Amino acid sequence: MAPQPKAIIDLSQPLVNGKVYACEGHPAFNACCISHVADGAFATVHSLSLATHTGTHVDAPYHFFADGARIDKLDLGLLTAAPAVVADLRAKGPRAKITWDDLAPYAPRMHRGVALVLCTGWSARWGLKDYTAHPYLDPAVADKLLATGVRVVACDMMSPDLVTDEEGDCGLFHRAWLGKGAIIVENLNGVDKLLAVDKERLRVSFTPLNIVDSDGSPVRAVGWEEG
Ligand SMILES: [Zn+2]
Known part of the structure; x- marks a missing residue:
């Protein structure tokens, strides 16, 4: 049978x-059409303005x-067709701390x-004013995760760190990880x-540009x- x-x-x-x-200081995303077949051009081409951290993206240690x-x-190999563990943290409210107790059941x-x-x-808050008021990872979680062997943390928010306008370091987990x-x-x-995917067969890819x-x-x- 054909796959x-x-x-x-x-x-x-x-x-x-x-x-x-x-993020503040980063360029706004812009895709600008610079030639279009509808206008008689040979091919349609856009120019892009964006940052290395625009939209869904990967942070390297060099960040x-x-x-x-x-x-x-x-x-x-860590970012392409990788097995994944999904931690359901949807009960966490705005700016709630995600601790090792929340993640230990998945360890x-x-x-x-x-x-x-x-x-x-x-x-779901993408584009809304409170997008930055997301839950965040306790920086103390970094060492525990590293001990399991995990080397990739992927999140459905703008940062695994607490983001606040108040004084404070918004890079604690970033640095630890x-x-x-x-x-x-x-x-x-x-x-x-x-x-909803079979836990044993779930795979994810977050492959960056070269x-x-x-x-x-x-x-x-x-x-x-995975089949
Ligand atoms: Zn980033």
């Missing part, structure tokens, strides 16, 4: 001009550490090569759909059930 095409679950936020959340691994040097399935996906449901050479994926979308010496890269994040 059946996989049903792919898109985990990416849409990139629409003027509707992509950008926070001058000597950290750059995006083109990341182990693609038996965490191993080297497994991506931990945080499902907070916060991706990227500082150990591990990888973060941010701004996932529709992660709740992964909860941008030499980059601190991050946008990705088309996807999940599927």
Whole structure:
């Protein structure tokens, strides 16, 4: 029998001009048509303005550490067709701390090569004023996760860290995690759909562009059930 095409679950936020959340100081996303076949051009082409952290994207250790691994040097085996554990954290409210107690029930399935996906449901707030008021990871979780072998944490919010206008460090988990050479994926979308997939056969891909010496890269994040 011919192999059946996989049903792919898109985990990416849409990139629409003027509707992509950008951190302060980062450029706004813009796709600008510079030639179009409808106007008699040879081919249709857009130029893009974006940051390395626009939309759904990967953070490399170099994002926070001058000597950290750059995006083109990341182990693609960790980011492509990787088994995943999805932690259902949808009961967490705005700016609630996600502690090891919340993640420990999933620890038996965490191993080297497994991506931990945080499902907070916060991706539904994309484009809204309170998008940054998402739950966040207790930085103390980093060492416990590293001990399981996990090297990729992927989240359906703009950051695994607390984001606040008040004084304070908004990079505590980033530093604890990227500082150990591990990888973060941010701004996932529709992660709740992964909860319906057979746990043993779930695979995800967050493959970055091959941008030499980059601190991050946008990705088309996807999940599927391996046949
Ligand atoms: Zn980022």
